[in-house]
Amino acid sequence: MNELIANWTRKDLISIESLTREEIDTVHALAKHFKEIMATNPASLPSLRGRTILNLFIEPSTRTRIAFEIAAKRLGADVTLVEQAASSLTKGESLRDTAQVVEALQADTVVLRHSAAGSPLYLSKILNVPVINAGDGAHEHPTQALLDTFTMREKLGQSLEGKKITILGDILFSRVARSNIFALNKLGASVTLSGPATLVPDGFRQLGVEVDLDLKSALADADVVMLLRIQHERQTSTHFPSLGEYKSLYGLNQERASWLKPDAIIMHPGPVNRGVELDSSLADSNRSVILQQVANGIFNRMAVIYLCMAANNKNLISE
């Protein structure tokens, strides 16, 4: 394990696109290690005692924030939260201001959630401490993809080579979709995108994925169907007529789930619009791995925080 950690040289986690397959494997190996330790000894790991992690959530997200908070605390770190409920785009919270906040608070690591794509990259270039992207606009949500692929590996086997993963819904505005596309491509899975043409533009083929707007064939042979949250009010109001129409065309219900292979699993980054993109009966069924995703999110984020901080401060490893 120490060798894996020593081979990790990134201080920041900005995107999946920039990671190698080996780096994804490293995060997963360490996440698995943390998961095993936590199963036998749920007390905090002391590795990061005395360190401060700044959760900088310029765009609100309760789930991701809490997951990062728990991950940091399990590693023994202190967590400081700065939330900016209002959109930075309207309030003029600039990245420079953000960077100054980080420096003033003397954080050892920053977890940044921001509505502007590219903001973690910007911050990582001006800060000496690790920057971990917790979602930047419609760009990437790398830890989500890491926990998603980790969960798939638990369910489908370590190799995702040749597995068919269908991502369904609002791909255009989804950072989760982008990060998963990059991660799954690197892991050798084949990705199919489906949903309304306005949210699943053909241009995505250039990222090395299938675009199949016919739900039945998109679901056929899939090993995983990953649903995305549909938010008609947000950004997508001109892109499809109504939630009702979305549900009637693309909502996953019992009948459509029967088009899936019997052992196919259902994933969702949450929170689920029950009855829109996914029926409650399916969300709570044993095909759904939504709660495992949440749990695995902690271990993968522990791994990412630990790796980046270790890369930035080699003393952490020997401690």
Next chain:
Amino acid sequence: MSSILWIKNGRVIDPANKRDGTGDLYARDGVIVDSLSESELKAAEVIDAQGAVVCPGLVDIHVHLREPGQTHKEDIASGTRAAAAGGFTTIVCMPNTSPVGDNPGTIRRINDSITRNAIVNVYPTGCLTVEMKGEQLAPIGSLKNEGIVAVTDDGLCVQNNEIMRRAVEYARMFDLPVMDHCQDASMTQGAVMNEGYWSLKLGLKGWPSAAEDLIIARNVVFSRQFDAHIHMQHVSSAYGVDIIRRAKKRGIRVSGEATPHHMYFTDECCKDYDPVFKMNPPLRTEEDRQAVIEGVLDGTLEVIATDHAPHTADEKDNEFDIAPFGIIGLETALAASLEVLVHSGRCDLSFLIARMTHMAAEILNLPAGTLSTGAKADITLFDPDAEIVVDPDQFHGKSTNCPWNGKRLKGKVLRTIVAGKTVWDGNQITAQ
């Protein structure tokens, strides 16, 4: 006592007069003359132009000088110094100032400042609509009386077709060209870069080229219907170039401009989210870039213009989503255009100079861009092969939002002469 200028042994390129060859050029009292007497030659200021190209002073019909109202970004003094350093002797400034140029008083105020502060020739344009809101015609006739050379809501685009139609009809009465920034705003809400592979990958809101093409097509329709001259500013899309090309073949009075940046960069440049590559219209694909170059080469886009758009470093140092659109261009236009068009072997020097001199002047009927006998002695000397390393900190404008920062380009402006007087000597501004 008259002032006399003798530029010796340069390669004189004057496309308007189909001149290209080594020779001398003379001026007396700020005007080009055929020859000088023996005694005048003795008294003349002699400029040795051996190895240099001597051409008409460059003309840029699309410049933002930010005065009045945003003089922290640029003003008429600093902007015309940048122009001089870039080899431009005549520039046309856009009316999206603060207040905007939609009334005679503001145009008069701009002209007063030009008289006091400009070191090159500056011609103002006026707005098409009141407050550039696209709702009501600006007093175009009164603006013409103050000396505007064209009307434009540049920065914005009139969305209402009825208003645009009336603006075109009305401006034609005063023989004023309409310059249009072609952008269907309903398709570009929140958009910050070209819609395509890179916007999908980067998760930035995409701006389809259709938003530009639709307005270009509309303008072609109005130009044909009213036999009015409509000039498409900063054309950036392949299909847009094609629409203009086909319209011109049918004799429709449209014209178009290409910017050095749309000929030089593509949307791939946005991949690190650096707002210095954020511009309006956005940098587009390689296919679009090549189409813009082709448009210049086949005469569809008859002029190169910079859309020089200064913003402070603070404004640009922001999220890509928040940073303002626009880059400066006056001090890099010649070298960047030389690189794309001439050093690449796609056209000769004379062809490029035509697009940056008399053809630009002719779009707006400006008295500039030639070395004809009797013309104003506005002259630029440059070395097309001298290498420069672009350093915006050495620029003469107030802003440094330059995407060529750090790049090596070939093409150095050695001297800029306005009305027979040197305003830039290759190292510094020499005008008072």
